[in-house]
Amino acid sequence: MTELCEKIMKAILSSFGDDLHHKYYESEFGNCHGYFRINNYTIPLKEDDHKEEDDSIEGLGMHTDMSCITIVDQDDIGGLQVRSRDGIGLMDIIPKDNALVVNVGDLLHAWTNGRLRSSQHRVVLKRRGFAGSRFSLAFFWCFDDGKVVFAPDVVVGGCEGARVFQSFTCGDYLRFRESNVRGKFEKVGYTVEDFARIEDRH
Template structure:
C-alpha cells in the first residue's frame, strides 16, 4: 500500500504545471512519508428504519487515502454542486481520496474530498483504509513554484503532527473533529 501511495503521489505531481520538476518535489517533500491501515467497522442501530450516518461529513487528514469498502456500500462523496453521490462498491476496485495535507501542500491545486458514510442496511459495514501521510515533524508549506506566480498563498506553514493533534482533540467525543478541515487550522483569510 505504501508503494501504491507513492506511485499515486508521483502521478499527481506530474499532473501539476508543465515544467514543474516533479522528481525534485517527490524526493524533497514526499519520500519520507509513511502510512497506516485501519479496519473500520460501522455497527448499525438495532432498528434501521431509514438511512443513518455512520460517520458524518469529513475530509481525511492524510496526503492520500486508499479505501476498500465491502459490498454493503454506503460511502458517499460530495460533488462540486454540493450533492451527495454514492460510491458503489465494485469488486477489485479501490477508492482514492486526496487528503488535507496534500491540499495544503499544493495550495489547493488538489482538493481534499468531502465524504461520509451512510448506513443503509441493518448489518455491519467494514472497510479498509490506508492513510499515507507526511512524516510527523514535516512542515507543510506550499513551494513557491507550486503556488504559482501571481497567486496568493492559501495556508500558513504548519507542522504535520500539530494538525493531527488538532483534528484528534474533540469536544464532541469522536475520534476526530468531524467537519473540521485544514482551512480551519491553517487557512489564511484572503
C-alpha cells in the same frame, strides 16, 4: 500500499509540471508513512424496521481525512458518499470489483495550495436489506509529524500566484484535529482550512 501511494503521488507531481516528481518527491514525500484501519459498521436493532421513514443511519459523520492520500477498499454493501464540489449534493461511491477509492487528504490539500481538494465524505447505511456488518479497509498515507507543510512556489504559481495556506507542521495540525472537541476526525468545521488558511486581507 505504500508503493501504490508513491506511484499516485509521483503521477500527481508530474501533472503539475515536467520533472516535478524528480524535484519534489524525495524531499517532500520521501519520509511519508502509512497505516491501516479496519472499519466495522453495524446498524443497531430497531423495533419498527418495517417503516420507510428513517430508512438509513449515518455510520460515520461527514469529515475530511487528515492524510496526504487515503486509499479505501469498501465491501459490496457500499455506503460511502462524497459531497459535490458545489457543497450542496452528495454522490454515492458505488463499490466496484478490483477497484479502490483514492481520496485526497487535508495535508495534500494544503501542500498543493488547494489545487487538489480534500473532499468531505461520510458513510451512510440503509436499514432495509442490510444484515450483519459493513466492512472497509482504509490506508492513510501521511507526512511525518515534524514535516513543515508549505506549498512550493511553482505549485502556488499555478493558482495565479495567490498563496492560500500559511506553513504549519503536520504534528501541530494533527493535534489541533484530535484535541479540539469540535475538530475530531468525524467532524467538519475544523479542517486545514480553519487551521492554516490565510485570511483575505483586502
